[in-house]
Amino acid sequence: MGACRTRRGCALRPELSQALFEEGVSQLLNNPVFLVDRGWLLLSTAYPLLIITIHHRTTGKLRTFRFSFDDWNDEPPELDIIDPETKQPVSGDLWPQYQSYWHKTAWASSPLITTSKAFMCLPGIREYHTHFSHKNDLWEKYKSNPDYNIFGIVSQVAQVFQKSNV
Amino acid sequence: MAGPTKNEVDIQVLTGAGNFPANGFQKYNLHQSLQHVLDETKAHLPVQNTGSWVVRLGDRELTPSLTIEQNNIPDNSRIAWGPVERGGGAL
Numbered sequence: 001m002g003a004c005r006t007r008r009g010c011a012l013r014p015e016l017s018q019a020l021f022e023e024g025v026s027q028l029l030n031n032p033v034f035l036v037d038r039g040w041l042l043l044s045t046a047y048p049l050l051i052i053t054i055h056h057r058t059t060g061k062l063r064t065f066r067f068s069f070d071d072w073n074d075e076p077p078e079l080d081i082i083d084p085e086t087k088q089p090v091s092g093d094l095w096p097q098y099q100s101y102w103h104k105t106a107w108a109s110s111p112l113i114t115t116s117k118a119f120m121c122l123p124g125i126r127e128y129h130t131h132f133s134h135k136n137d138l139w140e141k142y143k144s145n146p147d148y149n150i151f152g153i154v155s156q157v158a159q160v161f162q163k164s165n166v
Numbered sequence: 167m168a169g170p171t172k173n174e175v176d177i178q179v180l181t182g183a184g185n186f187p188a189n190g191f192q193k194y195n196l197h198q199s200l201q202h203v204l205d206e207t208k209a210h211l212p213v214q215n216t217g218s219w220v221v222r223l224g225d226r227e228l229t230p231s232l233t234i235e236q237n238n239i240p241d242n243s244r245i246a247w248g249p250v251e252r253g254g255g256a257l
Contacts, residue, residue: 013172027182033178034182156252160251
């Protein structure tokens with residue numbers, strides 16, 4: 001019997017999680033016209049990581065987003081911004097800024113908040129749903145909504161990135 | 167051989183469920199509403215929950231209720247149609 005690894009109990013079987021991931025990622029892989037139009041470059045689609053570099057249309061800058069889809073879709077993806085060569089998280093100064101979506105430092109305003117790194121606060125991102133301020137806005141409310149499949153989540157992150165001042 | 171008239175533009179709509187048309191472009195009259203283009207896309211692709219979606223040319227948000235001409239959509243345009251980001255932010 002598998003271990004129970006998620007906050008709510010037993011995780012999906014890893015092979016099922018991987019199958020759901022690969023089905024979702026195929027929407028991206030099968031649509032190169034969309035990727036080019038949106039300025040997205042897929043660097044890795046090996047489960048559980050989706051690593052994608054996005055071109056910021058206004059500034060011309062690039063940022064590489066690493067989505068960790070372990071336990072998909074029992075859990076939403078964790079998000080980091082990384083150096084595409086070293087694969088290490090970039091410093092918070094390189095995170096975009098737009099309204100209150102992006103937080104370039106860990107959240108330290110309350111001991112009850114567990115977010116310990118730079119993070120993006122957007123429904124569909126794990127750091128949002130584990131943030132104390134949103135503890136009642138459960139991922140369960142979103143996971144069956146097609147706007148929160150892999151394509152939808154990446155699209156929303158990309159749109160907020162395009163509106164940022166990076 | 168007849169070419170496109172000045173009242174027509176070629177458009178392809180890009181979505182997460184595929185593109186319409188799948189390859190190339192579809193001709194539309196400049197005076198048709200953008201909503202007509204989206205409705206036709208919806209009829210051909212397995213898209214859901216489109217009521218709240220946003221349509222963009224590049225990063226410019228378009229208005230479905232306006233015509234293609236009023237939206238200033240040039241010939242040979244690819245427009246992206248997908249879910250809009252929900253408000254986030256830690257309090």
